[in-house]
Amino acid sequence: MSELSGAEILLQCLVDLGVEVVFGYPGGAVLPIYDVLYNHPTIKHVLVRHEQGATHMAEGYARSTGKPGVVLVTSGPGATNAITGITDALMDSIPLVVITGQVATQLIGTDAFQEADTVGLTRHCTKHNYLVKSPDRLAHIVHEAFHIATSGRPGPVVIDIPKNVQVATAPYERPDLSNHVSYRPQLKADPALIEQAAAMIAAAERPIFYTGGGVINAGPEASTLLRELAELTGAPVTSTLMGLGAFPASSDQWLGMLGMHGTYEANMAMNKADLIINIGARFDDRVTGRLDAFSPASKKIHIDIDRSSINKIVMTDLGIVADAASALADLIAAWKKAGHKAADLEEWWARIAGWRARKSLDYPDGGAEIMPQRAIADLFKATRGRDTIITTEVGQHQMWAAQHYPFDAPNKWLTSGGLGTMGYGFPAAIGAQMGNPDSLVICVAGDASIQMNIQELGTATQYRLPVKIFILNNEYMGMVRQWQELTYESRYSESYSDSLPDFVRLAEAYGWTGIRIEGPQELEAGIRQMIETPGPVMVDCRVAKLTNCFPMIPSGAAHTEMLLDPSQISGTLADEAKALV
Numbered sequence: 160m161s162e163l164s165g166a167e168i169l170l171q172c173l174v175d176l177g178v179e180v181v182f183g184y185p186g187g188a189v190l191p192i193y194d195v196l197y198n199h200p201t202i203k204h205v206l207v208r209h210e211q212g213a214t215h216m217a218e219g220y221a222r223s224t225g226k227p228g229v230v231l232v233t234s235g236p237g238a239t240n241a242i243t244g245i246t247d248a249l250m251d252s253i254p255l256v257v258i259t260g261q262v263a264t265q266l267i268g269t270d271a272f273q274e275a276d277t278v279g280l281t282r283h284c285t286k287h288n289y290l291v292k293s294p295d296r297l298a299h300i301v302h303e304a305f306h307i308a309t310s311g312r313p314g315p316v317v318i319d320i321p322k323n324v325q326v327a328t329a330p331y332e333r334p335d336l337s338n339h340v341s342y343r344p345q346l347k348a349d350p351a352l353i354e355q356a357a358a359m360i361a362a363a364e365r366p367i368f369y370t371g372g373g374v375i376n377a378g379p380e381a382s383t384l385l386r387e388l389a390e391l392t393g394a395p396v397t398s399t400l401m402g403l404g405a406f407p408a409s410s411d412q413w414l415g416m417l418g419m420h421g422t423y424e425a426n427m428a429m430n431k432a433d434l435i436i437n438i439g440a441r442f443d444d445r446v447t448g449r450l451d452a453f454s455p456a457s458k459k460i461h462i463d464i465d466r467s468s469i470n471k472i473v474m475t476d477l478g479i480v481a482d483a484a485s486a487l488a489d490l491i492a493a494w495k496k497a498g499h500k501a502a503d504l505e506e507w508w509a510r511i512a513g514w515r516a517r518k519s520l521d522y523p524d525g526g527a528e529i530m531p532q533r534a535i536a537d538l539f540k541a542t543r544g545r546d547t548i549i550t551t552e553v554g555q556h557q558m559w560a561a562q563h564y565p566f567d568a569p570n571k572w573l574t575s576g577g578l579g580t581m582g583y584g585f586p587a588a589i590g591a592q593m594g595n596p597d598s599l600v601i602c603v604a605g606d607a608s609i610q611m612n613i614q615e616l617g618t619a620t621q622y623r624l625p626v627k628i629f630i631l632n633n634e635y636m637g638m639v640r641q642w643q644e645l646t647y648e649s650r651y652s653e654s655y656s657d658s659l660p661d662f663v664r665l666a667e668a669y670g671w672t673g674i675r676i677e678g679p680q681e682l683e684a685g686i687r688q689m690i691e692t693p694g695p696v697m698v699d700c701r702v703a704k705l706t707n708c709f710p711m712i713p714s715g716a717a718h719t720e721m722l723l724d725p726s727q728i729s730g731t732l733a734d735e736a737k738a739l740v
Contacts, residue, residue, distance in 0.1 A: 373439020
């Protein structure tokens with residue numbers, strides 16, 4: 160065994176673990192690592208402009224490739240700037256390994272320059288974290304961190320490495336974690352529970368599959384198996400925001416997204432179902448609405464790799480701890496072995512057809528103004544058939560993209576769900592483009608959230624990444640303004656963007672191509688120009704300023720209390736909404 164420095168051990172571990180890209184920003188406490196990284200033959204380093212950008216890039220890379228994202232930042236502010244992205248990854252189950260520098264071990268606790276208690280700060284926003292006190296322990300910790308980040312329910316792990324540990328030497332031998340002693344997530348379901356679930360599905364008269372990001376995290380096989388099970392049972396399928404693409408939107412069995420801004424048919428079917436089969440979702444508040452009114456007459460099966468998610472929010476009739484792909488394969492096998500046949504769901508589908516007839520995603524003609532929904536629909540029309548990855552920032556544009564850009568495959572939709580992080584979408588697009596160099600990567604953004612990490616325009620320029628940004632510019636923080644209109648009597652407190660930059664000239668200042676679209680007659684040509692222009696492009700698409708995102712379920716309301724269009728908003732909605740919160 161050769162003697163290596165801690166920094167050399169870290170890089171050798173990354174090589175052994177198959178890491179190809181690291182997103183980071185140098186600083187004093189990580190200079191030994193950066194010195195070893197200098198001209199590294201296999202690991203590409205992407206220099207970001209802000210550490211939050213690094214974490215979101217790593218998320219986009221991980222979500223689009225299925226590989227863990229790796230981040231390298233310095234101590235103190237480098238680590239604290241990364242915390243938002245680390246928390247985002249925890250909420251959305253994204254596998255990240257975040258390597259932070261730390262002051263030398265003898266200085267810890269002395270308030271040394273750029274010292275922060277990184278382990279303490281990240282304890283509640285990681286799956287696990289480490290403070291490495293000796294180079295002898297470093298190799299085992301790095302390999303274990305990757306195992307934890309990628310096994311079971313994925314998530315972020317932080318490794319805090321003091322500067323003197325990076326310089327000290329130790330022998331290196333690749334650890335064997337094939338049979339980890341303490342962390343062994345349950346991947347295989349109890350066969351008896353699987354048989355029971357198959358029987359419950361076969362007996363149901365109004366079943367519905369409620370799917371989430373766990374299906375996508377389980378790999379492409381899980382999406383294929385979900386489609387097979389849906390075909391065998393004939394049941395409708397809906398999904399959370401994070402699960403879009405796990406089931407093809409082109410299927411007749413697809414009801415669209417459910418929840419606060421989901422379709423009328425998805426929410427009503429969830430409310431009236433007699434059996435809900437939850438696969439890889441967690442019954443979060445944006446899906447359930449008012450808990451006491453959530454699917455009151457249904458039995459519930461919950462399949463999740465995270466044991467703590469089952470019965471955490473909604474009590475289930477049958478909880479199954481398992482990886483989604485494994486459980487789906489076992490369900491299909493059990494269904495066939497028992498000789499189950501699809502039930503006669505004609506009456507159930509007839510009711511769903513009635514809800515579909517409400518056409519809840521329809522929107523009015525904007526006349527001389529571009530309706531934001533139309534902008535997204537035209538974007539889909541222009542990119543259909545291409546290998547396209549869509550990322551979003553957070554706000555109205557995010558919901559319009561989820562509603563009007565259908566996905567037929569997993570890992571093509573990257574958005575911040577649980578934390579709702581403005582500033583996520585553009586760095587995530589850069590990460591996705593790094594991992595998928597031949598894909599068309601488009602970030603759908605709002606004029607407010609794009610400014611949260613707009614400095615990463617320089618990153619895309621430096622690495623010649625042909626990322627596209629499609630801004631729905633309504634000159635407001637749109638979702639904030641919408642809630643103020645509906646529940647605060649249109650008192651638009653600080654939600655109007657009074658000094659927006661000229662996005663076209665800003666793009667050009669960074670070496671991008673800037674395009675402005677100002678009317679419906681320019682929309683098709685402008686989108687086509689964005690797609691066909693080589694290199695990075697920013698589009699400033701001026702949309703109707705006061706359009707609201709419908710359908711919507713007011714906060715704390717039930718699925719049956721959906722608002723489908725502005726005409727349903729009464730003068731007393733503000734009081735009603737406040738009473739429900």
